[in-house]
Amino acid sequence: MTIRDDHALAGDLASEAGERLLDLRARQGFGDQRALKDAGDMMSHRYLMDALQRLRPSDSVLSEEATREERMDPRRLKADRVWIVDPLDGTREFSEEGRSDWAVHVALWERTGDEGALTAGAVALPAQGRTLTTAKPPTLAAPGERIRIAVSRTRPPEFVRKLAVLAGADLVPIGSAGAKIAAVLTGEVEAYVHAGGQYEWDSAAPVAVALAAGAHASRIDGTPLVYNQEDPSLPDILVCLPDLAPMLLAGIRDLHR
Numbered sequence: 001m002t003i004r005d006d007h008a009l010a011g012d013l014a015s016e017a018g019e020r021l022l023d024l025r026a027r028q029g030f031g032d033q034r035a036l037k038d039a040g041d042m043m044s045h046r047y048l049m050d051a052l053q054r055l056r057p058s059d060s061v062l063s064e065e066a067t068r069e070e071r072m073d074p075r076r077l078k079a080d081r082v083w084i085v086d087p088l089d090g091t092r093e094f095s096e097e098g099r100s101d102w103a104v105h106v107a108l109w110e111r112t113g114d115e116g117a118l119t120a121g122a123v124a125l126p127a128q129g130r131t132l133t134t135a136k137p138p139t140l141a142a143p144g145e146r147i148r149i150a151v152s153r154t155r156p157p158e159f160v161r162k163l164a165v166l167a168g169a170d171l172v173p174i175g176s177a178g179a180k181i182a183a184v185l186t187g188e189v190e191a192y193v194h195a196g197g198q199y200e201w202d203s204a205a206p207v208a209v210a211l212a213a214g215a216h217a218s219r220i221d222g223t224p225l226v227y228n229q230e231d232p233s234l235p236d237i238l239v240c241l242p243d244l245a246p247m248l249l250a251g252i253r254d255l256h257r
């Protein structure tokens with residue numbers, strides 16, 4: 001890895017944080033789930049913050065586990081480079097023995113003129129033994145006969161059930177936004193639909209990889225996902241194989257009429 005390669009850095013940091021989370025799970029066990037979640041969130045956050053401070057001292061960072069004051073730091077809104085990280089996405093699943101649907105997200109947002117874009121990112125799936133990165137985005141499969149839509153295990157939006165009926169699709173409950181988007185990119189499902197609440201860190205890294213792979217990623221009304229905003233709320237998302245986007249967006253539009 002050269003020090004300037006942001007794609008490789010994102011991959012290395014996500015993978016290393018993931019290894020440390022696997023170690024923590026093995027050492028601490030699943031007896032106290034609350035304690036395991038808290039320890040995982042904090043350990044991974046500290047590792048990523050220290051590493052980014054050391055390796056990219058001029059860049060800003062927006063992390064789920066930062067304090068409210070740190071997240072609201074106005075310098076982030078003026079910065080040209082902002083790392084958007086979720087140290088442990090799918091915290092609930094991380095604390096459940098045997099589950100592999102949890103992830104570490106590391107994304108880089110860069111200013112381009114008046115706007116900005118996700119320019120690098122990585123999603124580590126430590127318990128699945130893989131890390132997806134913008135350095136080498138996965139090759140998308142072609143959609144088959146039947147469409148599978150990944151949804152939250154614990155907070156599936158009501159309209160997605162209706163969308164599945166409309167599209168003749170099966171719903172596949174999976175934890176973690178990163179694990180669901182990874183499932184789209186590796187051909188386990190064809191789409192991920194969510195609404196009702198989420199934040200920039202839940203989607204930035206997997207969306208960076210999805211866009212690099214040529215997948216569709218947008219808000220559920222089809223407008224772009226916009227990152228590094230003052231309010232990091234980004235409550236709904238559609239990620240899918242590109243050929244399915246027109247049909248799914250039209251279905252969602254009809255259901256919201």
Ligand SMILES: Nc1ncnc2c1ncn2[C@@H]1O[C@H](COP(=O)(O)O)[C@@H](OP(=O)(O)O)[C@H]1O
Nearest residue numbers: 088089090091152155175176177196197198202
């Ligand atoms: N309605 C909601 N409001 C806020 N955050 C939500 C949400 N639904 C899902 N999320 C967040 O999105 C991530 C994936 O959720 P899910 O597994 O249910 O699909 C989780 O991140 P964390 O695990 O980092 O907290 C979860 O907190």
Ligand SMILES: [Mg+2]
Nearest residue numbers: 086089090202
């Ligand atoms: Mg998250």
